[in-house]
Amino acid sequence: MCGIVGYTGINSVGDILLRGLKRLEYRGYDSAGVAIVENDGIYLQKTKGRIRDLDEDEFPYGNVGIGHTRWATHGKPCDENSHPFYDCAGEFAVVHNGIIDNFVTIKEELTKKGHEFTSETDSEVIAHLIEDNYDDDLVATVQKVVTKLKGSYAICVLQKNSHRILIARNQSPLVIGVGVDENLVASDVPALLDYTNEVKYLEDGDVAEICSNEVRIWDSLGNAVERETVEIDWDLEDAEKGGYEHYMLKEIYEQPKAIHDSLLGRLFEFNDVDFKRYDTSFIRIISCGTSYHAALVGKYIIEEIAKIPCTVELASEYRYSSPSDLLPFTILISQSGETADTIVAAKEAKLRGCKTLAITNVINSSITREVNEVIYTQAGPEIGVAATKTFTTQLIVLYLIALELGLNNNKLLREDAQEYRSELRRLPRYVKVLLDRSEQIRKVCKKLVEADDIFFVGRNINYPVALEGALKLKEIAYIHSAGYPAGELKHGPFALLTESTPVVAILVKDHTFEKMLGNIGEIAARGSPIIAVGDHDKELKKLSDELITIPSVPPMFSPILVNVVLQLLAYYTAYELDCSIDKPRNLAKSVTVE
Amino acid sequence: MKAVIPAAGEGTRLRPFTSSEPKVMIPVANKPILQHIVEALVECNITDIVIVVGYQRQRIMSYFGNGEDFGADIQYVTQSKQLGTAHALFQARHVIDDNFIVLPGDNLVNKETIQDFLTEKKGISVLITRNEHPSKYGVVSMQNGVVKEIVEKPVESTSHLISTGIYYLSTDVFTKIQEMMYDNIYDLTSVMNSLKSEKPLYGVHTDSMWMDAVYPWDLIKLNSAAVTNTAPSSKGVIEDGVTIKGGVSIGEGSVIKGGTYIEGPVIIGEGCEIGPHACILPSSSIGNDCSIAPFSMVQNSIVMDGVNLGPSSLLDSSVIGEGVEIGAGFNSHVDTVDMIVDEKLEKVENIGCMIGEDTVIAGGVTSYPGVLIGEECHIRTGVVLREDISPRSTVF
Numbered sequence: 001m002c003g004i005v006g007y008t009g010i011n012s013v014g015d016i017l018l019r020g021l022k023r024l025e026y027r028g029y030d031s032a033g034v035a036i037v038e039n040d041g042i043y044l045q046k047t048k049g050r051i052r053d054l055d056e057d058e059f060p061y062g063n064v065g066i067g068h069t070r071w072a073t074h075g076k077p078c079d080e081n082s083h084p085f086y087d088c089a090g091e092f093a094v095v096h097n098g099i100i101d102n103f104v105t106i107k108e109e110l111t112k113k114g115h116e117f118t119s120e121t122d123s124e125v126i127a128h129l130i131e132d133n134y135d136d137d138l139v140a141t142v143q144k145v146v147t148k149l150k151g152s153y154a155i156c157v158l159q160k161n162s163h164r165i166l167i168a169r170n171q172s173p174l175v176i177g178v179g180v181d182e183n184l185v186a187s188d189v190p191a192l193l194d195y196t197n198e199v200k201y202l203e204d205g206d207v208a209e210i211c212s213n214e215v216r217i218w219d220s221l222g223n224a225v226e227r228e229t230v231e232i233d234w235d236l237e238d239a240e241k242g243g244y245e246h247y248m249l250k251e252i253y254e255q256p257k258a259i260h261d262s263l264l265g266r267l268f269e270f271n272d273v274d275f276k277r278y279d280t281s282f283i284r285i286i287s288c289g290t291s292y293h294a295a296l297v298g299k300y301i302i303e304e305i306a307k308i309p310c311t312v313e314l315a316s317e318y319r320y321s322s323p324s325d326l327l328p329f330t331i332l333i334s335q336s337g338e339t340a341d342t343i344v345a346a347k348e349a350k351l352r353g354c355k356t357l358a359i360t361n362v363i364n365s366s367i368t369r370e371v372n373e374v375i376y377t378q379a380g381p382e383i384g385v386a387a388t389k390t391f392t393t394q395l396i397v398l399y400l401i402a403l404e405l406g407l408n409n410n411k412l413l414r415e416d417a418q419e420y421r422s423e424l425r426r427l428p429r430y431v432k433v434l435l436d437r438s439e440q441i442r443k444v445c446k447k448l449v450e451a452d453d454i455f456f457v458g459r460n461i462n463y464p465v466a467l468e469g470a471l472k473l474k475e476i477a478y479i480h481s482a483g484y485p486a487g488e489l490k491h492g493p494f495a496l497l498t499e500s501t502p503v504v505a506i507l508v509k510d511h512t513f514e515k516m517l518g519n520i521g522e523i524a525a526r527g528s529p530i531i532a533v534g535d536h537d538k539e540l541k542k543l544s545d546e547l548i549t550i551p552s553v554p555p556m557f558s559p560i561l562v563n564v565v566l567q568l569l570a571y572y573t574a575y576e577l578d579c580s581i582d583k584p585r586n587l588a589k590s591v592t593v594e
Numbered sequence: 595m596k597a598v599i600p601a602a603g604e605g606t607r608l609r610p611f612t613s614s615e616p617k618v619m620i621p622v623a624n625k626p627i628l629q630h631i632v633e634a635l636v637e638c639n640i641t642d643i644v645i646v647v648g649y650q651r652q653r654i655m656s657y658f659g660n661g662e663d664f665g666a667d668i669q670y671v672t673q674s675k676q677l678g679t680a681h682a683l684f685q686a687r688h689v690i691d692d693n694f695i696v697l698p699g700d701n702l703v704n705k706e707t708i709q710d711f712l713t714e715k716k717g718i719s720v721l722i723t724r725n726e727h728p729s730k731y732g733v734v735s736m737q738n739g740v741v742k743e744i745v746e747k748p749v750e751s752t753s754h755l756i757s758t759g760i761y762y763l764s765t766d767v768f769t770k771i772q773e774m775m776y777d778n779i780y781d782l783t784s785v786m787n788s789l790k791s792e793k794p795l796y797g798v799h800t801d802s803m804w805m806d807a808v809y810p811w812d813l814i815k816l817n818s819a820a821v822t823n824t825a826p827s828s829k830g831v832i833e834d835g836v837t838i839k840g841g842v843s844i845g846e847g848s849v850i851k852g853g854t855y856i857e858g859p860v861i862i863g864e865g866c867e868i869g870p871h872a873c874i875l876p877s878s879s880i881g882n883d884c885s886i887a888p889f890s891m892v893q894n895s896i897v898m899d900g901v902n903l904g905p906s907s908l909l910d911s912s913v914i915g916e917g918v919e920i921g922a923g924f925n926s927h928v929d930t931v932d933m934i935v936d937e938k939l940e941k942v943e944n945i946g947c948m949i950g951e952d953t954v955i956a957g958g959v960t961s962y963p964g965v966l967i968g969e970e971c972h973i974r975t976g977v978v979l980r981e982d983i984s985p986r987s988t989v990f
Contacts, residue, residue, distance in 0.1 A: 242656025243647065250656055260882055264865055265847040425865065425883050429900030429917035433952055436614050
């Protein structure tokens with residue numbers, strides 16, 4: 001998900017480009033670069049790594065330039081593959097977002113004609129195509145060039161000795177910012193808002209010429225067109241975030257409603273899938289990231305409630321594993337339904353002859369076309385990159401599946417099912433109660449912000465929750481953290497425990513509680529600060545530095561509540577550390593590449 | 595024309611029901627009071643709405659968003675310190691550039707109320723109504739359709755006409771508010787009394803709905819008024835042998851089990867489990883994810899989200915907060931009682947009990963009329979609740 005900015009106007013461009021790129025950081029990137037029109041040439045600097053790795057002192061003075069953050073697709077992240085790209089003569093500089101499907105053919109043709117390429121990217125062909133077709137009219141040249149491109153693109157082109165930027169878009173985002181004596185272009189509105197709140201959205205196939213005091217647009221047929229100038233409402237984002245400072249916090253607080261919606265119409269009668277049509281005597285769950293942790297919890301849920309053996313695999317590993325004669329009923333979990341690894345795994349499972357079910361949040365997403373059955377989590381849109389309410393609702397769906405399977409195979413008593421259902425119905429309220437106590441959790445975070453390493457430990461059904469808690473903290477607070485099954489500590493990780501390694505321990509009153517208490521005692525003996533999350537207990541309170549209690553629920557449902565606490569821990573720790581919470585560095589919301 | 599709705603207050607007198615929600619978000623007829631107001635405005639084609647938020651503002655903002663779901667375009671301004679009604683309104687000065695109406699976020703009104711005002715208003719106007727307890731409000735004295743004076747909470751009131759707090763104003767009011775705030779005057783009534791010496795303040799009379807929620811028991815009346823016109827509808831599952839009469843609305847995913855008798859107006863939310871053999875009688879609202887166990891009866895009550903009412907219980911003229919758990923055989927007695935209102939005793943008719951959120955009540959508990967039970971209390975088996983219980987208490 002590359003990011004593009006461009007500027008032409010009366011001000012020095014270098015600083016403007018860097019600031020714009022910063023605003024697009026949330027899109028995720030692995031390299032960055034800028035091009036600035038200078039005296040009789042185009043200056044170019046690009047690097048693998050961070051925006052701050054660009055050396056601003058080296059930038060020449062100039063009033064027109066383009067910048068780019070690259071999220072590698074074709075060609076690995078390295079200096080050479082970073083944008084912008086020159087043509088052979090250095091007459092033009094080009095940045096591109098999107099994927100040119102026919103670049104191999106174009107590249108071959110151009111190479112035959114003598115063009116020399118410096119990168120492995122699809123994007124570089126655009127610069128050479130422009131050079132090859134240039135006939136003193138850059139607008140006409142770009143219009144001609146884009147007809148040769150197949151795929152998606154947002155393109156910005158600079159020319160030597162010229163103060164304009166030529167742009168074109170098709171299926172990739174590009175927005176023009178209209179200012180006074182200056183105009184901008186960017187992949188997304190946030191990069192423009194420091195300079196103007198008047199924007200023009202381009203339509204697919206549009207080509208435009210941006211000068212400092214004029215914007216001219218042509219549609220795909222070459223007709224001059226006007227695109228409406230839209231005023232961006234400065235308050236708008238605030239309303240979208242519902243008064244919360246970040247989408248993540250808003251989404252954490254939306255969980256009571258998300259659980260309610262996820263249970264709606266399914267709790268008493270489950271009609272989403274008729275499991276009786278399938279052999280469900282052995283189940284495999286496949287997924288990535290947070291969804292993988294949901295799958296691991298799901299294993300405990302399904303084995304406990306439905307008494308069906310269940311294995312869990314990472315999607316990126318499953319596809320390379322050896323097929324066997326066993327054909328488990330295969331459940332794939334992906335929030336977006338676009339996760340490339342999980343989609344490939346779904347295809348692979350089908351190929352191996354398994355019946356498949358997808359759990360996803362996005363209706364008609366790609367994965368739904370690859371599977372026999374679909375269950376939607378009904379969490380509503382999730383914008384924060386760190387998954388919160390979608391994890392919670394994935395668990396809800398897994399509970400519902402386990403209840404259904406357990407009743408089908410007569411391993412679950414009707415009265416127990418009824419009891420489980422009443423507990424599920426109470427969950428939205430319990431989560432709400434927990435959220436009302438967020439102040440206490442916020443205070444506990446003060447103990448985490450100084451740490452370089454944090455351990456998360458749990459047992460049984462809360463072991464995967466420890467993994468998820470560690471992942472959240474890594475994702476948004478950039479603190480190295482690792483989740484362990486508490487019983488495994490003494491098999492190695494113990495060596496790393498010091499007085500400055502906080503341990504977040506999950507203890508609920510299930511059959512592992514006593515064992516966990518023992519583990520906590522061992523950790524306490526090393527002097528590590530202990531933050532316990534779980535059920536109230538006098539002994540535990542004595543052993544731990546902090547105890548965050550959850551409303552009392554059967555252990556089976558504790559993951560939902562414990563996880564909410566861990567979400568808030570991660571959120572407030574990141575907040576204290578002033579991290580970019582909704583848009584963590586290097587990460588993208590849906591990982592659509594393998 | 596824009597409408598400004600001050601909704602920043604906490605509503606401490608409505609405790610225990612404002613322990614985690616701002617006052618305007620308390621549900622009557624399963625919708626926040628504020629939503630009733632927003633919907634009434636939209637029905638009158640006033641869609642540009644500015645909400646002044648403060649206490650727990652994210653609860654309001656995340657519920658209403660940009661207003662799209664309600665057919666409105668909602669903007670928010672924040673009043674960080676709740677100094678008074680004029681100060682609240684003042685926060686909206688940057689987003690108002692023409693004449694506008696202002697209406698309090700915690701008074702229940704309907705389309706007719708706003709329509710009355712819009713058609714009758716001339717120049718700067720205030721909507722006035724008759725009230726049985728005028729001394730609790732701003733009492734209005736009138737001459738030839740023009741307001742002579744508004745006296746806030748007079749000891750002896752000379753008239754039954756009170757200000758609803760709904761005004762039609764011009765942007766001049768902001769200059770006036772600013773002037774008066776220099777003298778530490780922050781309430782809108784004082785500002786209006788001062789403003790009317792410069793230009794006439796017209797009084798527009800309405801007999802349409804206007805109800806104030808000051809004390810928890812007021813909510814029962816508000817609820818009863820708001821459910822009156824409930825249209826029959828069901829998105830739930832209704833088992834055989836259920837009797838439904840009148841305007842009964844049943845939300846998605848709710849199950850009404852056999853032998854249950856429901857007489858409208860009644861609103862039941864989403865994901866509830868009612869019965870078998872429960873009895874829900876007129877003017878009751880039951881929130882989302884509730885369960886009403888067999889042989890229990892609910893009448894003229896508000897039951898908020900996530901409440902579990904045990905079997906063989908009686909809930910009458912009561913308000914039950916979110917997440918309350920009530921065991922078997924609960925009995926809320928109803929009578930007319932003297933309640934303490936502004937340090938005075940006031941007769942409140944037909945009142946049951948009011949229970950704050952997440953309180954857990956064991957089996958066989960009985961409550962006396964008018965008893966207020968705080969949030970997160972534990973009431974043990976067989977207790978007779980004769981007096982108010984403070985929050986987080988355990989009663990044996």
